[in-house]
Amino acid sequence: MKDSIKPFIVLSGLLILWHALVVAFAMPAYILPGPLEVANSMVEHASLLWEHTLVTLSEMLLGLLLGVLLGIILALILVYFTALRPWLLPPLLITQAIPVFALAPILMLWFGYGLTSKVVMTILVIFFPVATCCYDGLRHTHQGWLDMAQTMGGNRFAILRHIRWPAALPALASGLRVAVVVAPIGAVVGEWVGSSAGLGYLMLQANARLWVDQMFAALTVLAFCSVTLYYTTDRLLRRLIPWQPETSQE
């Protein structure tokens, strides 16, 4: 069976289970609307959903781009400027120890209720997995390769470019996969705490008006975005880094 079909089979199974649950327990729509009701709401509010999806997607993508860049830069600093390591690690850990939900209201006051605060939230959520994975990858380069490169007279930059970086890429790829999955959390938590647009804002509105089907419609779109983003990244990474272990096993 083709791998690309499997997720659709799982998804269909989940939808059937959901429908069966709603029918079997005669669930009222305000507790759990059925998939048909949600689909109906998605069609009915298609343009509204699309408008807000674009906002959330742009927050996520911009946050991902900057967060990944920041994570990689940080990993490089940690590897090459060893003296800075003890100074950088504690604040890094603190940013991760504080739940984003607690930090979000303050970030909103600092950066305003627009795009910036959501991008900052997303960066905060994703830069750490990227940085740690990349750092681990860079640190654990095969010593034999490094010795050989030095014997052949390779300078620091050449060693990084031709040996350390390619060897670290599979580890970085794991970090990227995590980042892509958690990016929506950063964006939506940001919208939840302060926003005037986006899927999180739409969910809050629907929740306050008790439009549960519309809330589920927004959630479904968000889940769809996350899954698509994950699979696209995964495929891209497999193609760009053919030497990573996952690919070589198949």
Place this chain on the structure above:
Amino acid sequence: MKKLIQYTVLWAMTLMLSFSLHASTSSRASDTESAKALKELTLMLEWFVNPDHGPIIIARENGYFEDLGLKVNIQEPADPNLPPKLVAAEQVDLAVYYQPSLTHAVANGLPLIWAGTLVGTPLDGLLVLEDGPIKSLNDMKGKTIGLNIGGIENAFLNTLFAPYGFGAGDVKLVNVGWNLSSSLMSGRVDAIMGAYRNFELNQLAIEGHKGRMFYYEENNIPPYDELIFIANSKKHDKDAIRRFLRAIELGTQYIVNNPEKSWAIFRDYSPKKLDNELNRRAWFATISRFDLRPAAKDTGRYQAFADYLQEHGELEETVNAVDFMITF
């Protein structure tokens, strides 16, 4: 003679013992009876305990609930949108909720019913800083309003701005969650909605700012009850609710008659959380807002507000107040 005395003493002791035994069993019996007779009610608040819940706490602390044969379990939610769903799902007996939101919920098919009033006036309003650029509602055009989404903003703003020839579409709405005061004080927004006159106005004052509030009911929006009790429309115990409301009524009366004493009782309910300057100020600012007749039903007023929401396109279905208000 000696024997007679012995017999008499023995007889007296037996009599006393039997009396005391009888008394203790009967008192135990009455204890069990009263424990059995106490009807348990679960009440979910709409938010953490605060001075808005004054009559509930006073009724509990002064023993009014028990006097009326009730044991009320008070629960606090983290999300104000949760209680109506739990009442609809029969997970709790009563909940504190908002009149506008009840109208929404009923129009969306939730089996809910008004079961009494706690705070009988709006507490919300459009709040700006006194020394800010907004002196009248006319100055609001093009400005940013921070709010904690309640679901009726557009109707309210259209009504507030109608006399000046603009509407909700001419201002920018930003959801600021619970950061109402801080977003206003930091200048991130020009005005806030969802701020309570008894809380946020005092909070601003404590922080050294003065607020100016445009009261809804003074600006063409029909008056409504800020906080009400709701029950499941299909399954509720009328007799227990009636007794519950009587206890709330007694609580309100006590607060109105004894402002200082009642504040002390309320504060001591949970001193670590409640004993602070904001709550103290809010307590005295809320006294005049509590409904003195919590069981009094005003169908006409509720219908007028439902009609108002309907006219402004906020309700998907028409609702009749008689259908979602309890009859005792």
